[in-house]
Amino acid sequence: MNKKQVVVGADGRGRWDQDRSMLAALSIVTPTAKTCLRCHQHNFGGDIFIDELDSLFMQSQWNLGDTRPRIAHPGSKRGTPYSPTWDVHAAQNMACIECHTTQGHFIAKGTHTTTMMANDLPDVEVKCEKCHSAEPHEDDPELADLYNMHTGRIACVTCHIPTLQADNATMRDFDSPLFEEHPGIYVYDDLEKGVDAERGIMYRWWNGDGTFLGNPIGDNPNGRNLYSFYKPEHVWPEYQDFDYEGWYERVMRPIAKQKPSKLYAMKRFNGKQHIDLANISPFGGMYVPYNLPTYYTTGDPDQAAAREMEKSMMEMMYGKLFKFYLMDKFMSFMGADGWNADVYEDVKALKNVEARWIPMDASLEVSHAIRREGSLTCTDCHSPDGVLDWKELGYSDADIEMYQQNPLE
Numbered sequence: 533m534n535k536k537q538v539v540v541g542a543d544g545r546g547r548w549d550q551d552r553s554m555l556a557a558l559s560i561v562t563p564t565a566k567t568c569l570r571c572h573q574h575n576f577g578g579d580i581f582i583d584e585l586d587s588l589f590m591q592s593q594w595n596l597g598d599t600r601p602r603i604a605h606p607g608s609k610r611g612t613p614y615s616p617t618w619d620v621h622a623a624q625n626m627a628c629i630e631c632h633t634t635q636g637h638f639i640a641k642g643t644h645t646t647t648m649m650a651n652d653l654p655d656v657e658v659k660c661e662k663c664h665s666a667e668p669h670e671d672d673p674e675l676a677d678l679y680n681m682h683t684g685r686i687a688c689v690t691c692h693i694p695t696l697q698a699d700n701a702t703m704r705d706f707d708s709p710l711f712e713e714h715p716g717i718y719v720y721d722d723l724e725k726g727v728d729a730e731r732g733i734m735y736r737w738w739n740g741d742g743t744f745l746g747n748p749i750g751d752n753p754n755g756r757n758l759y760s761f762y763k764p765e766h767v768w769p770e771y772q773d774f775d776y777e778g779w780y781e782r783v784m785r786p787i788a789k790q791k792p793s794k795l796y797a798m799k800r801f802n803g804k805q806h807i808d809l810a811n812i813s814p815f816g817g818m819y820v821p822y823n824l825p826t827y828y829t830t831g832d833p834d835q836a837a838a839r840e841m842e843k844s845m846m847e848m849m850y851g852k853l854f855k856f857y858l859m860d861k862f863m864s865f866m867g868a869d870g871w872n873a874d875v876y877e878d879v880k881a882l883k884n885v886e887a888r889w890i891p892m893d894a895s896l897e898v899s900h901a902i903r904r905e906g907s908l909t910c911t912d913c914h915s916p917d918g919v920l921d922w923k924e925l926g927y928s929d930a931d932i933e934m935y936q937q938n939p940l941e
């Protein structure tokens with residue numbers, strides 16, 4: 533980054549130029565998985581993840597005398613490493629762009645999402661069935677047909693991502709940072725980590741769309757209207773009396789039914805972070821960004837929030853102009869009447885801000901850490917103490933009794 537500089541183009545506008553050093557030019561190759569992992573490892577396996585089979589697989593590791601030292605944040609949001617031990621495709625040395633096909637420098641993301649990231653190629657699918665068939669099982673003569681019978685209702689990742697890497701975070705508290713001896717800074721406190729269906733993995737019906745707070749939209753295709761994808765666990769005091777169920781039936785169920793859903797494995801995540809209390813709704817509110825140098829060095833999130841608001845950009849982002857241009861509309865998505873533009877002055881004065889969990893845990897899409905060994909098999913699901921909560925998933929009592937029996941007996 534420090535080789536890049538601002539240049540003025542023919543159109544008179546400034547932009548970031550490339551690193552034009554000889555070293556950079558000589559390094560140009562078709563990107564391998566390691567290239568992409570320099571950034572994406574942060575959320576897949578996490579900064580301190582080391583693959584057991586190949587400790588060099590992840591190049592940005594801080595402890596290998598790397599020339600690009602980075603802060604070794606503990607915890608990753610997804611816990612799905614793309615590395616030989618954890619992913620069958622990484623073990624075959626497949627590059628990311630074999631699945632995430634490219635057009636020029638655009639990288640396909642796929643058509644499904646639970647996040648708000650940019651999508652270079654919104655119409656290009658990235659999916660298992662581009663290489664495998666929709667009925668891919670044949671090796672096991674007894675069970676292959678039975679696995680194939682499920683692929684119309686159950687996504688491949690549901691069986692093929694049975695667990696997560698242990699350093700994944702499910703409940704991340706930004707409000708009570710801890711001092712980390714090694715880098716010598718304050719970092720958030722990961723209160724909880726979950727590797728399996730206890731707390732980390734959640735099973736959700738999903739039609740490929742999401743709310744922008746990370747809730748996968750979907751419904752059980754059985755049409756019984758017993759499943760709800762929105763059931764807040766951390767309701768805010770202002771909305772104790774809000775009729776979440778009525779809202780769901782009125783607003784969300786029709787949307788959830790618009791496209792067919794499959795059952796997906798997903799990753800739980802929530803963060804406790806400063807919220808501007810002048811801009812809240814039943815579903816969440818406006819996050820206040822932290823000034824990272826202040827946060828890391830002082831471990832004082834209040835001061836970090838106040839300091840960030842001193843930046844001139846914040847006045848633009850949170851001020852009157854943005855209110856009309858974007859923020860009123862943004863708040864209306866959350867069911868609030870409009871944007872209160874006082875936030876900028878308020879936060880600077882530490883007025884009306886408070887750290888809170890988002891009312892409902894996010895369920896993040898997971899697509900890597902695909903394994904063959906350990907994949908979910910019959911009794912992992914069809915048993916009274918299996919990984920699926922059949923009731924939550926919207927099955928009737930009679931169905932539940934049937935589905936919980938061991939189908940092989």
Ligand code: HEC
Nearest residue numbers: 563567568570571572628629632639640641647648649650
């Ligand atoms: C310099 C860091 C960096 C590198 C290297 C990098 N990415 Fe990214 N990538 C990002 C960031 C940051 C985002 C989120 C962009 C946004 O906010 O919209 C992203 C977004 C994505 C997304 C969309 C994610 C989503 O949830 O919608 C995909 C897919 C992706 N990158 C794939 C790749 C692939 C494949 C490579 C290697 C060819 C790669 N990236 C290399 C930083 C990087």
Ligand code: HEC
Nearest residue numbers: 565568572614621628631641642643644658659897898899
């Ligand atoms: C075997 C195929 C495959 C490979 C290899 C692969 N991905 Fe993916 N990736 C997927 C699929 C499938 C999705 C989900 C697409 C969708 O939902 O539309 C996905 C989604 C993503 C997302 C969105 C967030 C998430 O975790 O679901 C990112 C970011 C991403 N991939 C980056 C990468 C990077 C970086 C690499 C290489 C280190 C990589 N992928 C390798 C198949 C692959």
Ligand code: HEC
Nearest residue numbers: 620624630631659660662663664688689692899902903904
């Ligand atoms: C770009 C093509 C491509 C995509 C997309 C792809 N795979 Fe694969 N997959 C492969 C290749 C190649 C292999 C390794 C060859 C083999 O072992 O059969 C493989 C191997 C596997 C294996 C192990 C097979 C074995 O015999 O050990 C599983 C399981 C698997 N893939 C599941 C998935 C899932 C789930 C997805 C979607 C998230 C997916 N694949 C997406 C190409 C792909």
Ligand code: HEC
Nearest residue numbers: 660664666668669670671682683686687688691907908909
């Ligand atoms: C109901 C659970 C389940 C679903 C859904 C599922 N798989 Fe599998 N799959 C398994 C299990 C379990 C194995 C391991 C069988 C073994 O190794 O004996 C397996 C094995 C495989 C293999 C190895 C080859 C073979 O003949 O067994 C591939 C490839 C594969 N799955 C791909 C996929 C893809 C692609 C999808 C989605 C279209 C998918 N699977 C959906 C459970 C499932």
Ligand code: HEC
Nearest residue numbers: 675678679682685686690691908909910912913914939940
């Ligand atoms: C990921 C969890 C999961 C795994 C693993 C799994 N099943 Fe299922 N199975 C389900 C779900 C969910 C349904 C209900 C689908 C629906 O709503 O139609 C189901 C349905 C069935 C049905 C009823 C089919 C019908 O048409 O009503 C049978 C029989 C069955 N599974 C047998 C098996 C066998 C045998 C295995 C192992 C080879 C297996 N299942 C593995 C989740 C699973």
